[in-house]
Structures are given as C-alpha cells and as structure tokens.
Amino acid sequence: MTSKRIQVAADSVCDLPDEIVRNLDIRIIPTYVNIGGQSIPDDGVGLDRQAFYRQLPSMTAQPTTAAPSPGEAEAFYRNMLNDGAENIVSIHVPERLSGVLNTMRLGARAVDAERVRLVDSLQLTFGIGLQVWAAAELAVEGASLNDILEAIERVRQHTEVYAIIDTMQYLQRSGRVNSLVAGIGTLLKIKPIVRVADGDITALARSRTWSRAEAKLKALTQDQAPLDRLAVLHIDNRLGAERFLDSIREIAPQETHIIEVCPTLGAHIGPGSIGVATLNQDWRN
Amino acid sequence: MSSCRKKHGVDGKALKRALASAIGQFSQHVERINAMNVFPVPDGDTGINMYHTLQRAYSEISDIDSSDLPEVSRRFAYGALMGARGNSGTILSQLLKGFAEELQTAEALDTPAFALACKRAAQFAYEAVTSPVEGTILTVAREATETLELHADDDLALSEALRILVRAAQESLRRTPELLPILKESGVVDSGALGLVSFLEGLASTDGKFDSPEKAESPAAAGPGVALDSSSEASYGYDVQFLMLGKDLNIAQIRQDLEQAGWSLLVVGDDSTVKVHIHVDNPALPINYAVQSGATLDDIVIENMELQSRRRPRQEISAPPPEHQRPESYGVIAVAPGEGLRAVFEDLGCEAVIPGGQGRNPSVEDFLVSIKSVNASRAIILPNNRNIIMTARQAAETADEIRVDVLPTTSVVAGISALIALRSFEDSGEDGGDLDSAIDEMRAAGQRVSSIEITRATRDSRLGGLAIRCGDFLATGDGQILVAGATIEASLRDALAKVLKAEHELLTLYYGDGIQEREAGELIERLSFFYSELEFDLVFGGQDLYPYLIGLE
Numbered sequence: 001m002t003s004k005r006i007q008v009a010a011d012s013v014c015d016l017p018d019e020i021v022r023n024l025d026i027r028i029i030p031t032y033v034n035i036g037g038q039s040i041p042d043d044g045v046g047l048d049r050q051a052f053y054r055q056l057p058s059m060t061a062q063p064t065t066a067a068p069s070p071g072e073a074e075a076f077y078r079n080m081l082n083d084g085a086e087n088i089v090s091i092h093v094p095e096r097l098s099g100v101l102n103t104m105r106l107g108a109r110a111v112d113a114e115r116v117r118l119v120d121s122l123q124l125t126f127g128i129g130l131q132v133w134a135a136a137e138l139a140v141e142g143a144s145l146n147d148i149l150e151a152i153e154r155v156r157q158h159t160e161v162y163a164i165i166d167t168m169q170y171l172q173r174s175g176r177v178n179s180l181v182a183g184i185g186t187l188l189k190i191k192p193i194v195r196v197a198d199g200d201i202t203a204l205a206r207s208r209t210w211s212r213a214e215a216k217l218k219a220l221t222q223d224q225a226p227l228d229r230l231a232v233l234h235i236d237n238r239l240g241a242e243r244f245l246d247s248i249r250e251i252a253p254q255e256t257h258i259i260e261v262c263p264t265l266g267a268h269i270g271p272g273s274i275g276v277a278t279l280n281q282d283w284r285n
Numbered sequence: 286m287s288s289c290r291k292k293h294g295v296d297g298k299a300l301k302r303a304l305a306s307a308i309g310q311f312s313q314h315v316e317r318i319n320a321m322n323v324f325p326v327p328d329g330d331t332g333i334n335m336y337h338t339l340q341r342a343y344s345e346i347s348d349i350d351s352s353d354l355p356e357v358s359r360r361f362a363y364g365a366l367m368g369a370r371g372n373s374g375t376i377l378s379q380l381l382k383g384f385a386e387e388l389q390t391a392e393a394l395d396t397p398a399f400a401l402a403c404k405r406a407a408q409f410a411y412e413a414v415t416s417p418v419e420g421t422i423l424t425v426a427r428e429a430t431e432t433l434e435l436h437a438d439d440d441l442a443l444s445e446a447l448r449i450l451v452r453a454a455q456e457s458l459r460r461t462p463e464l465l466p467i468l469k470e471s472g473v474v475d476s477g478a479l480g481l482v483s484f485l486e487g488l489a490s491t492d493g494k495f496d497s498p499e500k501a502e503s504p505a506a507a508g509p510g511v512a513l514d515s516s517s518e519a520s521y522g523y524d525v526q527f528l529m530l531g532k533d534l535n536i537a538q539i540r541q542d543l544e545q546a547g548w549s550l551l552v553v554g555d556d557s558t559v560k561v562h563i564h565v566d567n568p569a570l571p572i573n574y575a576v577q578s579g580a581t582l583d584d585i586v587i588e589n590m591e592l593q594s595r596r597r598p599r600q601e602i603s604a605p606p607p608e609h610q611r612p613e614s615y616g617v618i619a620v621a622p623g624e625g626l627r628a629v630f631e632d633l634g635c636e637a638v639i640p641g642g643q644g645r646n647p648s649v650e651d652f653l654v655s656i657k658s659v660n661a662s663r664a665i666i667l668p669n670n671r672n673i674i675m676t677a678r679q680a681a682e683t684a685d686e687i688r689v690d691v692l693p694t695t696s697v698v699a700g701i702s703a704l705i706a707l708r709s710f711e712d713s714g715e716d717g718g719d720l721d722s723a724i725d726e727m728r729a730a731g732q733r734v735s736s737i738e739i740t741r742a743t744r745d746s747r748l749g750g751l752a753i754r755c756g757d758f759l760a761t762g763d764g765q766i767l768v769a770g771a772t773i774e775a776s777l778r779d780a781l782a783k784v785l786k787a788e789h790e791l792l793t794l795y796y797g798d799g800i801q802e803r804e805a806g807e808l809i810e811r812l813s814f815f816y817s818e819l820e821f822d823l824v825f826g827g828q829d830l831y832p833y834l835i836g837l838e
Contacts, residue, residue: 188701208791
C-alpha cells in the first residue's frame with residue numbers, strides 16, 4: 001500500500017463495517033454523542049450501541065451529538081499526510097444537517113487545504129458508506145483524484161436510502177429536520193417512510209401501521225434492482241432487519257450487509273426503525 | 286289555455302300559506318319524530334333536522350308575495366336544498382325539488398298536476414339515494430304517490446287528492462316495521478317517514494285555504510303554526526332562541542305557556558335542558574317567561590328577521606358559476622365532533638373542519654360555505670358519519686362551480702385514515718396531478734380501518750338479541766351495535782373480542798369530552814396487558830356523546 005497516493009477518509013456516520021474499513025485502509029474520524037455531561041466518541045468502541053439504544057427511550061434528556069473538534073480534524077489530516085498520502089478525499093455527513101464538514105474544513109486549512117478534497121456526501125449512514133467504499137477501492141487500485149471524485153458522484157446518483165421511522169418522537173425532539181416533522185403532523189402516531197437525498201430527509205409515504213410501511217419499503221427497494229450493493233439498516237431492531245432482508249432475498253446481491261446505524265444518527269431517529277441503502281448496478285457504467 | 290284550471294287550482298300565494306301552516310304544525314311533532322329514533326343512542330334528531338330543513342326552505346319565500354306557482358315552489362325547494370340536514374332532511378329536500386321541477390311549467394296547481402309533481406318528487410328522492418332502503422321515508426313517498434296516481438283525475442278536488450295522499454302515506458307508515466326489521470324489533474315506525482306524514486298531514490289540514498286562495502286571504506288565526514304566515518309583510522318580528530337549564534323542566538307545560546307568545550314555536554329537550562325557538566313580535570315575552578320559571582337561561586339569540594331578510598341577498602337555483610379563475614388545486618373538508626378531533630384533522634392539513642357528527646348534522650349550506658372557503662378548483666369531503674354522507678353529496682352536486690368529491694367515510698377514524706392516505710400519496714410525488722388515483726387510495730384506506738364507538742344508552746331497549754338497559758355502555762361498529770356492558774372497559778373488551786383481527790396492529794383511542802387524560806391512559810395500560818401484540822395511540826378527541834372512539838388498523 002505504500003504506492004497509494006490518495007487516502008480516503010470519512011466520519012463515523014458513514015457506518016462502514018470494520019472489515020471494509022480495515023481492508024481498504026479507510027481513515028474514520030469519530031463524531032461524538034453527549035450523554036449526561038459526557039462526550040463519548042461514536043467509534044464503535046467507547047459507546048456500546050446496544051446498551052445505548054436500549055437506554056435511549058428512558059433517557060430523561062435527549063442525547064445530543066457533536067462534530068469532532070477542529071484540532072482533532074487537523075490531527076486527523078496531519079497523520080494521513082505524515083503517512084505518505086499525497087491527497088486526501090474526505091467524505092462527510094451533509095453540511096445541511098451537521099457541523100462536521102465545517103470542522104473538517106478548518107482542520108484541512110490548518111494543514112494544507114490544497115491537498116484535502118472535502119466531499120459533501122449529501123447522504124446519511126451507509127449512503128455515505130457506499131461512496132467511501134467505492135472511492136477507497138479506486139484509491140487502492142491507484143486511480144486518479146478525478147476518477148475517484150467522478151466515481152463518488154456516480155455512486156451518489158445510483159444510491160437510494162429509504163427508512164421507516166418507527167416513531168416521530170425523536171426527530172421531533174431533535175429539531176434537525178423541522179420541515180419533515182411539520183409535514184407529518186404531531187398529534188397522531190405516524191410512521192413515515194423517508195428518503196435521504198440531496199442532504200435532506202423527506203417523506204415518501206406515511207403509514208399508521210408497521211406492515212404497510214414495510215410493504216412500501218419493500219416496493220421501493222425492489223424498484224432499485226438490479227443491485228450492486230445493499231445494506232439493510234436498523235436501530236436496535238436486528239430481527240426486523242433480518243426479516244426484511246428475507247423478504248427481498250431475491251434481489252439481494254453478494255455484497256449485502258446488515259448494519260446497525262451509529263448512535264450519532266440513531267439518537268435523532270430512535271430505536272425500532274429499519275431502512276435500506278441500495279446501489280444500483282448502473283453506477284459502474 | 287289553462288284559465289279554466291287556474292280558476293280551480295292553487296297559485297303561489299296559496300301554496301305559500303299552505304306551506305306556512307304545514308310547517309307550523311310540523312313543529313308540534315318534532316319531538317315525537319325525534320323520539321322514534323331506532324337506536325338507543327342519543328341521535329334522535331330526525332324531527333329537528335327535517336324542521337330545520339323546512340324552516341330554511343320557508344325563509345326563501347317568507348318575504349315574497351307572488352302568485353307565481355313555479356317561483357314559489359322553486360324557491361322553497363332551493364331553500365330546502367340549502368338547509369337540508371341529516372338523511373331525512375336531505376331526502377325531504379329531494380322530494381321538494383322533484384315536486385318543484387314538475388311545477389315549473391304549471392300556472393296553477395290542480396289535481397293532475399299535483400299527482401304528477403308528487404310522482405316526480407318520489408322519483409327524485411329515490412335517485413338521490415345510492416342504495417335505497419325500503420321501510421323508510423322513501424317507501425312512504427313512493428307508495429302514497431302511487432295510490433294518488435290511481436285516483437287522480439280532473440274531477441277530483443285538490444283537497445280530496447291531498448286527503449287520499451295522506452291516508453295512503455299513513456298506511457304506508459304503519460307498514461314500515463314490516464319492511465325494516467330493526468323498526469319492528471324496536472317497536473317504532475320509521476322516524477323520517479313519520480316526519481313526511483306529519484308534513485303532509487299539515488298540508489292537508491289547511492284544507493279549504495289550499496283549494497281557494499280567495500277565502501284564505503284573511504290570516505286564519507286558528508290552529509297552531511298558521512301563525513307562521515300571520516306575520517304581515519310589514520313586520521317579520523324577531524327570531525328568539527335560548528336554552529333553559531334546570532331540574533324537572535316540563536316540556537309540555539313550557540310549550541303550552543309559550544304558544545300564545547308568538548309563532549313557529551319549537552320546544553325540544555329533556556327535563557334538564559330545553560331548547561326554545563320561537564318567532565315573536567316582542568322578544569321580551571318568552572325571555573321573561575323563562576326567567577320567571579326559575580330556569581337558568583343560556584345561549585340566548587335574538588335576531589331581527591326583518592333586517593335579516595333585507596340583508597339576505599337573493600339566490601337563485603341555478604346561479605351562474607363565478608367568473609374568476611380559481612387556482613388549480615384542491616382542499617379537504619372534514620366533519621368532526623370535538624376540538625381534539627378538529628385539531629387532528631387540521632394537523633393533517635385539512636383545509637376546513639365543520640363541527641358535527643352524530644346528533645349534529647351539518648346542513649348543505651354549511652358544506653357550501655366550507656367549499657367556498659377552501660378556495661380551490663376541487664374539494665374532497667370526508668363526512669365521517671353515515672347520516673351526513675347524503676347531505677355532503679347534496680352539497681357536492683349543488684356546488685357547481687367546482688368539482689367536489691364525497692368520500693363516503695362512515696366514521697371519524699375512517700376519515701383520518703383516508704386523509705393520511707392522501708398525504709401519503711402527496712409525499713410519494715407520484716403523478717402529482719392525478720387526484721383520482723389519490724381518491725381511490727383514500728377510499729381503500731378508509732375501508733381498511735375498523736371503528737368502534739362507545740356511547741351510553743339513553744333508554745331500555747332490546748336490539749339484535751341484546752337486552753340494553755338505560756345507562757349501559759354500548760359499543761357500536763360499522764353501524765351495528767356490537768355489545769352492551771355495565772362499564773366502558775367491559776363493553777370495549779367485548780367489542781374488541783368481536784372486531785379484532787390478526788392483521789390489526791394499532792389501536793387508536795380518541796378520548797372524548799369529560800374524560801380525563803389520566804383515565805384514558807389507565808384504560809390503555811390495562812388494554813395493553815390483554816392485547817400485548819397491539820400498539821396503542823392515545824389521542825384527545827373532545828367529542829361529545831361518545832366517551833371513546835376507537836380505530837383499529
């Protein structure tokens with residue numbers, strides 16, 4: 001790997017499985033979850049996901065989330081440059097929803113802004129992960145910076161992220177997607193089926209029951225076939241995710257993962273939800 | 286031409302007098318008609334709905350002095366159409382519309398013309414109902430007009446024709462329990478049919494005046510209700526309405542005491558709440574009476590009918606559609622009882638919410654006002670109650686400047702599901718312009734949800750093999766009584782045992798006016814113990830008459 005000139009980096013919201021991160025030498029900077037005066041890095045180590053989600057419904061104060069500090073961002077990039085990277089492609093959670101990109105920009109300026117290409121993924125969770133994954137594969141193959149940036153764009157255009165929000169109460173409390181919340185209404189329990197695109201979350205349908213919401217999610221997922229890659233996402237609902245995957249088994253590609261969404265995102269969405277991140281095969285053309 | 290007929294027939298003035306008298310007499314029967322309600326739930330409003338319809342109809346002719354029969358009948362029918370409330374009121378408005386249409390070419394009303402108009406009236410009423418039920422006002426209208434048709438010829442005096450019609454209607458009314466089992470089971474005749482018979486009886490009792498306008502010129506003071514017309518053209522008097530609250534109020538006594546005070550008297554209610562509606566020259570009279578009776582007065586409304594009549598713009602049956610271009614858009618109008626349910630519909634983006642429901646049916650006019658307020662090129666109405674669907678359809682047909690679709694939702698929970706389906710359709714962004722597909726989805730969504738309503742029986746009765754005691758909590762669903770129980774929880778759980786299906790996932794409990802949130806929360810907690818597989822949603826509905834409305838989906 002010493003010949004690698006381009007280093008791919010991302011924040012922990014990309015939800016890439018550890019083995020992909022390790023195998024492709026992707027650098028991940030953790031975001032933070034603040035619980036009861038403590039700021040815990042969301043790196044899959046310091047914060048036990050299962051325990052966090054189990055406790056979330058009974059937490060009196062909604063946990064908040066935070067971007068890394070500019071100093072951490074600076075150190076993050078400096079390490080990569082010290083390790084021999086010529087350029088860095090750094091792919092992140094949408095600027096519209098988070099302060100991460102702003103911090104990363106400050107960090108990049110502190111080292112060498114010219115050599116760090118910041119990318120707004122305009123996606124969430126594995127929707128970011130799909131871009132990071134493809135970029136890292138190309139980087140390992142020695143592709144040019146332009147090829148990598150173009151590939152990221154193609155992946156973005158062929159990616160869909162859909163989810164069933166089991167309860168609106170967390171999004172309501174979080175206040176990050178007020179347009180969505182206002183549109184859904186607040187007096188009845190409604191399970192919206194949402195789409196993440198262009199750095200925003202919008203409702204595609206709304207249902208009062210899980211089974212109808214799931215039927216809609218299934219139809220939306222099937223519309224994306226043939227798939228190159230697929231992740232079934234969940235928040236403290238592995239069983240639900242497995243059952244859903246079974247129901248779309250015939251379109252699930254070789255590269256299929258079941259992924260529990262990171263607490264940084266999950267704290268705003270709440271337990272019970274499931275979703276998908278799909279990548280249509282056409283992205284390679 | 287028909288000068289011969291004119292001599293023997295009835296003109297517009299005579300028709301107006303006859304109608305005034307008939308409505309006055311009808312007001313005496315309002316309570317009896319109300320009491321004929323089939324279900325032992327507090328929805329006894331057939332009489333009051335029909336009376337409102339007739340009163341509104343009369344308001345269209347009260348200030349005209351025209352002998353033009355087509356004009357008087359057309360205006361009266363138009364007023365009925367605008368004021369129609371409830372199913373019976375709506376059917377009545379259709380009868381009057383059919384009657385009036387047949388008379389549009391007649392100079393005077395003679396027996397053959399009357400028979401034809403009656404026949405047309407019955408046809409209109411049948412056509413207005415999607416699935417006509419026999420043993421109701423429809424049957425009585427049809428059978429009576431069929432009998433009249435057999436006897437009607439030029440030689441028969443109009444008064445005699447009217448008597449034949451009334452007798453046939455009375456006989457038909459007696460047969461309604463044979464045609465509609467639920468009537469027989471309850472030991473009543475159909476209330477709407479009774480209303481029609483009462484109205485026809487009122488017309489027939491005007492007798493001589495109806496036949497010869499000359500004789501009737503003097504305002505006959507005799508008989509109640511005739512006075513409706515005794516208001517001279519110079520003075521319309523005052524319309525006085527108020528509530529009397531107290532203990533052991535005697536409705537019959539109040540009615541008797543107030544009868545001399547004015548005309549168009551209406552006294553309805555029970556021994557603790559009495560609604561008084563009267564037209565008087567001196568509004569102080571009935572108010573003084575009520576105060577001196579020791580009752581508490583509430584909701585006092587006094588309107589100067591003369592000023593009102595001057596202000597009211599004349600409306601014609603076929604008003605031309607407004608010229609201004611409306612935006613290509615649509616709005617949803619829902620009927621909902623209670624502030625909480627209003628809020629739920631508004632939260633889901635409903636453009637207009639009309640207060641109403643069981644026992645409180647909005648009029649065609651209420652719908653038309655809302656349709657206008659929506660200010661869109663299309664409107665969708667969610668009536669959310671069986672008894673409101675027809676009125677909504679009537680309004681939809683009347684509002685000819687924009688297209689109005691009525692989704693026949695029979696419960697509030699069905700209406701809410703339908704509205705969510707519409708919002709879901711909009712979310713999807715599929716085919717944004719294709720509202721028809723959206724309406725199909727709304728209809729399907731409304732049908733998927735099961736509704737249970739909990740209410741309190743207001744009297745002892747036997748229905749569907751159930752012995753129901755006054756004070757029992759009844760659970761109804763899809764227009765059927767499911768169970769009766771001594772407590773809310775018992776009847777709700779028994780109802781759930783009947784209605785709950787494996788595919789149901791969510792139970793929404795809308796708690797009504799007078800129920801504390803804590804109380805409702807405890808009910809949910811206990812239910813969730815028995816139905817652990819269900820998800821629950823507790824929502825403030827604020828509806829009256831029904832402590833709880835339940836949606837299952």
